[in-house]
Amino acid sequence: MSEDIIELIKENVIQGRVNKDDEGIEVGVAGQPGVTELTEAALASGVKVSEIINEGLTASMEVVGQKFENEEYYIPDMLASAEAVGAAMELLKPHLAKSGVKPKGKILIATVKGDLHDIGKNIVSILLRGAGYLVKDLGHDVDTRDIVAAVREEQPDFLGLSALLTSTMVNMEDTIKALKENGLRDKVKIIIGGAPVSPEYAKSIGADGYGADGFHAVAVTEALSSDNSADG
Amino acid sequence: MPYVLEKRLPGPEEIEYKRMIRKGLEGGSYKPLTPEDISKINETVLRTIEEIGCVVNSDTALAALEKAGATVDKEKRRARLSTEKALELISQAPSEVTLCSRDQKNDIHLGGSRVYTGTGGTALYIYEPATGVKRQATLDDLKNIAGLVEELDNIHLFLLPTYPNELPLEQVDVNRFFAGLDNTTKHIMGGVYTTEGIRQVVRMAELVAGSPEALRERPIISIITCVISPFIIDAKYGDMVVAVAESGIPLVCPAEPLCGATSPVTLAGNLVVQTVDSLMGVMLAQAVNPGTPVIFGSVATSTDLRDYKYIAGSVEMGLLNAAGAQMAQFYKLPFYATGGMTDSKTLDAQSGYESAITNLLCALSGANFIHDSAGLMEFAMTACYEKYVIDNEILGMVMRAVEGIRVDDETLAYDLIKEVGPGGNFVTAKHTRRLMRKEHYQPTLSDRNSRENWEERGGKSTWENAAEKVKIILESRASVLPDTVRERVLSQLKGISV
Numbered sequence: 001m002s003e004d005i006i007e008l009i010k011e012n013v014i015q016g017r018v019n020k021d022d023e024g025i026e027v028g029v030a031g032q033p034g035v036t037e038l039t040e041a042a043l044a045s046g047v048k049v050s051e052i053i054n055e056g057l058t059a060s061m062e063v064v065g066q067k068f069e070n071e072e073y074y075i076p077d078m079l080a081s082a083e084a085v086g087a088a089m090e091l092l093k094p095h096l097a098k099s100g101v102k103p104k105g106k107i108l109i110a111t112v113k114g115d116l117h118d119i120g121k122n123i124v125s126i127l128l129r130g131a132g133y134l135v136k137d138l139g140h141d142v143d144t145r146d147i148v149a150a151v152r153e154e155q156p157d158f159l160g161l162s163a164l165l166t167s168t169m170v171n172m173e174d175t176i177k178a179l180k181e182n183g184l185r186d187k188v189k190i191i192i193g194g195a196p197v198s199p200e201y202a203k204s205i206g207a208d209g210y211g212a213d214g215f216h217a218v219a220v221t222e223a224l225s226s227d228n229s230a231d232g
Numbered sequence: 233m234p235y236v237l238e239k240r241l242p243g244p245e246e247i248e249y250k251r252m253i254r255k256g257l258e259g260g261s262y263k264p265l266t267p268e269d270i271s272k273i274n275e276t277v278l279r280t281i282e283e284i285g286c287v288v289n290s291d292t293a294l295a296a297l298e299k300a301g302a303t304v305d306k307e308k309r310r311a312r313l314s315t316e317k318a319l320e321l322i323s324q325a326p327s328e329v330t331l332c333s334r335d336q337k338n339d340i341h342l343g344g345s346r347v348y349t350g351t352g353g354t355a356l357y358i359y360e361p362a363t364g365v366k367r368q369a370t371l372d373d374l375k376n377i378a379g380l381v382e383e384l385d386n387i388h389l390f391l392l393p394t395y396p397n398e399l400p401l402e403q404v405d406v407n408r409f410f411a412g413l414d415n416t417t418k419h420i421m422g423g424v425y426t427t428e429g430i431r432q433v434v435r436m437a438e439l440v441a442g443s444p445e446a447l448r449e450r451p452i453i454s455i456i457t458c459v460i461s462p463f464i465i466d467a468k469y470g471d472m473v474v475a476v477a478e479s480g481i482p483l484v485c486p487a488e489p490l491c492g493a494t495s496p497v498t499l500a501g502n503l504v505v506q507t508v509d510s511l512m513g514v515m516l517a518q519a520v521n522p523g524t525p526v527i528f529g530s531v532a533t534s535t536d537l538r539d540y541k542y543i544a545g546s547v548e549m550g551l552l553n554a555a556g557a558q559m560a561q562f563y564k565l566p567f568y569a570t571g572g573m574t575d576s577k578t579l580d581a582q583s584g585y586e587s588a589i590t591n592l593l594c595a596l597s598g599a600n601f602i603h604d605s606a607g608l609m610e611f612a613m614t615a616c617y618e619k620y621v622i623d624n625e626i627l628g629m630v631m632r633a634v635e636g637i638r639v640d641d642e643t644l645a646y647d648l649i650k651e652v653g654p655g656g657n658f659v660t661a662k663h664t665r666r667l668m669r670k671e672h673y674q675p676t677l678s679d680r681n682s683r684e685n686w687e688e689r690g691g692k693s694t695w696e697n698a699a700e701k702v703k704i705i706l707e708s709r710a711s712v713l714p715d716t717v718r719e720r721v722l723s724q725l726k727g728i729s730v
Contacts, residue, residue, distance in 0.1 A: 016665070023666055076665045083660065119657045126660065 002047045009038045009056035009088070014063055016080025018087045025077065035084040039091050049092055049099035053132065057085045061130055065215070075214075079123060082130025089132060104132045105225055108150055108188075109160035111140035112171040117164035120194060123214045124160060131218045133158075144175050151184050158221060161207075163194040172197075173205040189224050193217055252670055253385045254631035255338075259598030260345035261636065264551050265558045273500065274562065277507045278315045285312030286463040286512045290470020293516055300519030313515065321515040327564040329482055329525040331389060331601075332450040334417040334440070334712070340389055342527065342566035345557070345598025347634050349591075349627050350389030351381060352570065352604030354423060355615040356397065361579050361695045366614060371396035371407055371729055373615070377607065378415035379709035380620050380702065385676075386627035387606050387620070391456075392422035394615050403727040405429025406436065409453065410721065410728050413440050414711050421484065421603075423456045427468075430455060430475045432725055437481075439721050440713065447481070451525070454482035458531075459509040461489035465516065473513060477520035484568050485513025486529025490542060493535045499552055506532040506552070507559050514565060527601070529568030530556035544573035544604075544612045545586030550593030557599035569594045572605035572623055573612055579619060579695040583609060587619075588626045595630045617706075621698035625677040632673040643667070677701070 015024035017034035024030070033041070042052050064081040067073040096103055107128055111121045118140040128135050138150055151159060159179075163169040172192050179185040191209040192202050202210035209224055211217025265273070285303075288294040288311050298304040300321060302311040313321070328343035340348045358373050359366045373394050381390045392408045399407055405424045412420035413436065420437075424430050433453065441447035457472045459465055465473070476483045487509030489495035495505035510528050517526040533549040535542060543549065553569040560567030571590035576582040594602045606623035607615050637643075648663050658664050677697055679686055690696075711718060722728055 023662065025665070074668060076659060076661075076668060079660050080662075080665055116655065119659055122657070123659065 002042070002045070002051065005038060005042045005045070005047060006051060006056045008033075009035055009042065009052065010060040010063075012038060013057060013060035013081050013084050013088075014067075016064075016077055016084055018080075018084045022080075036087050036091065039088040043091070043095065049095045050101050052088070052092065053101060057088055058132065061085055068215070075123065078215075079126050079130075082126045084130075085132070086126065086129030086135075089129065089134075093134070103134060105157035105221075106134045106136070106154065107158040107160060107221070108136050108138060108147075108154055108156040109162070110138035110142040110147055110150075111162045111164075112147075112168055112175060113141060113143050114171060115163045115165055115168035116140055117194075118162075120164070120214070121160070121162040124162070124193065124211065124217045127214045127218050128160075128221060131222070133221065144171065144178050147175050148178050148182050148184065151179060151188055152182070156188055158224070159188045159190045160211075160217070161190065161192045163192075163197065166196045169194065169196050169201070172207070176206050191217065191220055191224070252674075254628070254635055255348050255386075255388045256341060256346045257631060257634045258345050259347040259557075259595055259634045260561070261634075262554060262593065262596035263558060264555050264593075264597070269500075270558060270562050273503055273507065273559065276504045277511065278318060280463075280504060280508045281313050281318050281511065282315055283312070284463065285310050286459075286465055286508075287311075288465040288470060289467040290465055290474065291467075292474045293465050293470030296474060296519040297516060300515075302519075318511070318515060321518045322511060322563055322565070324518040324522045325514050325526050325528075325565055326523065327566070329527060329566045330451075331419040331421070331454055331482060332452050333419050334452055338388055338418045340419055340601065342600040344600075345561060346600055347595050347598060347602070347631070348388045348600065349386065349572075349595075349602045349605040349631075350419075350421065351377070351387060351391045351393045351606050351620070352573075352608060352612070353391060353393040353395070353615075355394045355608060355613055357610075357614040358394070359577070359609060359614045359616040361616065361618055362699060364578075366577075366610075368397040369394035369615065370398050371411060374408060374411040375415050376617065376706055376709065377615065377620065378412050380617060380705055381418060381606075382416035382709075382712065383705045384606070384620060384624040386624045386631060388418065389601065390416045390418045390420050391603055392420065393607055399729070401425060402428070403729070406432045406725055406727055407729055409433045409436055410725075413437070413452075413721075414713050414718065415709065417712050419452060419454070421454045421456060423458075424472065427471055427475050430472060430479065434479050434481055436721055436725055439724060440717055451482050454484060454527075456484040456486065456529075457513065459485060459487045459513045461487050461494040461509050462505045463509060463512070465512060470516070473516050474520050477517040477524045477526075480521070480524070482525040482527065483513075483517055484527040484529050485510050485517065486531045486568055486570075487513070488531035488533070490533060490535045490540075491548065492537060493540055495532070499548060499555070502532050502552055503555055503559065506530050506556060511563070526565075527568045528560045528563065528565035529603075531570045532556065533570070542611050543575060544608065544610075545575045545582070545590060547589055547593075550590040553590070553599060553602075554593045554597035557594065557597040560600070561598065567600045569597075569599035569602050570604050571595075571599070571602050572626070573608040575609070575611055577610050577614075579609075579616065579622065579698075583619065584622070584626070584694075587623055588630070591623075591626055591630045592633060595634050617702045618695045618698040621677060621701045622694060625675060628676060629673055638671075643671075 019034040189208040193211040209220040331340040489505040495502040532552040571594035574583040574586040607620040
C-alpha cells in the first residue's frame, strides 16, 4: 500500500501535477489525483513522513533533474515538478517536528532595491521549495532596511539576493553592509544571483555563494547547508 | 485509501515527450503565380501539346498514345493531342495518390496542397566531411542512408538516393530496392535502369507486401521514369512508363528542363516546357492504363551560364518548383517537386542556405512531395550522411513554417493575459507547459547553448554534431524485414548482395 502511493507521488511529481486539475505532460491524466491529494492520502493512511519526503519527493526530483539535463524537460516542466514538491512540503510542514524529520532550512529571498525583475528570483524560489527548503519570498524592489528587518525577525539559514541590472546590483553590497552594521551578517549565509553577477563579484562583496542559474543556486545552497551541518 | 486509480500513470522510463512530427500539413500560402499567370501558362501548354507535340521514340508508347486518340506522324514519330483529348486524359489521372509505408505510420497522401518530404537521387558519390574526401558510392552507402532516413522523422519517404557503382547494371535495380526495403519501413520510391528491373522490383515488393493484390492495395514502392526535355519520350524511358503503368504501381513522371539550355531562359518559358513534358508522361500512363496513379513532377532548374552545368541550389529552382506546385494544383494532379539541394562542395553556409531556401519555397507553395529535400550536394551528384541530419533539421523548421500560426481563443489566451497582468510572467502558467512543445519547433540539431556551454562541450560545428548523430543511428541499424520475408525475397530473386 505505502509503496504504491509513494510510487504514485513520484510519478506525479515527474509529471508536474500539483493537484487533480493539472494536466501533467501526458495526455489524459487530468482528473486523477495529483501530488497534493496523494500526499494527503498518504498521511491519512499512516505512511511515514520521512518516506514521503525521501522516497516520494526527493527521489522524483532527481529524475526530473536528469530529464532536464538530457534536454527532455524544459524550465516550465522543472518548475511544475518543483511546485508539486513545494505543495507537498506545505502539507507535511505541521508533521515534520513530531515525525523527527529535520527541516532542510529556511530561506529568505528578494530582488534588491530599485530592481523590478523577478522572473529569475521566482524560479529560484520554486526550485528551492522543490528541493525541500522553506522559502519566504520578500518580493522585488525590496528596501535594504526591510531585508534587514526580515532577517532579524525570521532568522533564516540563508538569504538569497537577486538583481538583473548593473545599476542595482550594487544594492546587494549595501544590503550585506547593512546586515554587518546590525550584527546580523554572521547569522545567515548569503547567496547572490542575476545576469550581471559573477562569482568574483560575489566574493568581492563578501557573499557566501553565487548561483549561476536556478539549478546551480539549489546546488550551492545544498553545498553550504552541509558546511553548516555541524552547528545545525 | 481514498483514491482508486483507473489507470496508472506511465513510469518514468515509459513517459515519452515526443517531438511533434509535422507531415501532410496544408501549404499554399506562397503563390508566385497569379490566377492570370496560371491561365496563360495553361493556354501555352495546351497549344504546345496540340501544335508542337512530342517525339516518341518508344514503339509501345507511340502505339498507346495513338490508340488513346493522339494524332501521330509515324515518319517523324511525332504525337500531338488536341486540347480536348489532352484534358480528357489528364482528368483520368487520380487527384490523390497514397504512397504507403510498411507500418502504416508513414503513409503519404499526395494531393491538394499537403506537404511531405523525402530524399532524392541518384548520386554517384559520397562526401565525407571528416576527411574531406569524395568517393564513389557503394551499395553499403544506400543501406546506411536508408537506415538514417528510418530514424530521421522529418524525412517522410525514402527515395533511393545513390548508385551502387560496384555492381553490374543488371543487378542494380534489384539491389537498390532491396537495400531500401530491408532498412526502412518508409515508402520506397526509386528510378530503375532496366525494364527487366521493373519486373524484378515489382515482384520483390509483392513478396514483401504479401501478395500481388496486397501490393496494389497498399503500394509500398513507386517508380520514377522521366520525359526528356524538350518534348522527347525516349525509347527506353517510354517503354518503362508503359511497363510501370501496366504494373499498376504508382508512377512518377518528372521533367527536368534547364533554363537557357533545354527550355527558354525565362522561368515562365521553363514552366511551359516542364508542364508539357510532365503532362506527356501523365497522359501516356493514362493512355496505357486509365486511372493509373501517376505523379506530375518537376526537376526544373537553372544552369550555370558560364559552362551550362546543372544547378541544384538556385533560388530560381525554388521559384520554378513552387510555381510547379501551383500548376499541379490547377490540373488537380499530385505533385513531385525538387528542392533542398546545394551546389556547395562542403557542409558550409552555402550548403545550409541553398537547401533551406529551396525547401522552404516548395513547402510554402504546397508542393505535395519535395524530393531531393535531404542529403544531396554538388549539383546532385554527391550525397553526404551528415547532410541528411542537417537537412532533417531544416525540414523540421520548414514544416513548422508550413503549419503557420494558429489563432483561436486558446492561443490568444486573453484570460491568461488578464490573470498574469502587467509586469507578470508566463513561466509557470499551465498554458505555457501545455502548448510550448506544439507551438515551438524543438530543434534536433541546432546549437542554442551559451558560448561558454558550447565551448565546454567541445565547440563543435553543425556537421560535427550531425556526424555524432549519424554514428549513433548507424550503430543500431538493423534489417526491418521479418526473417521469413527476407529469406523468401533472397531465395526468389537472384543477384541480391547482403
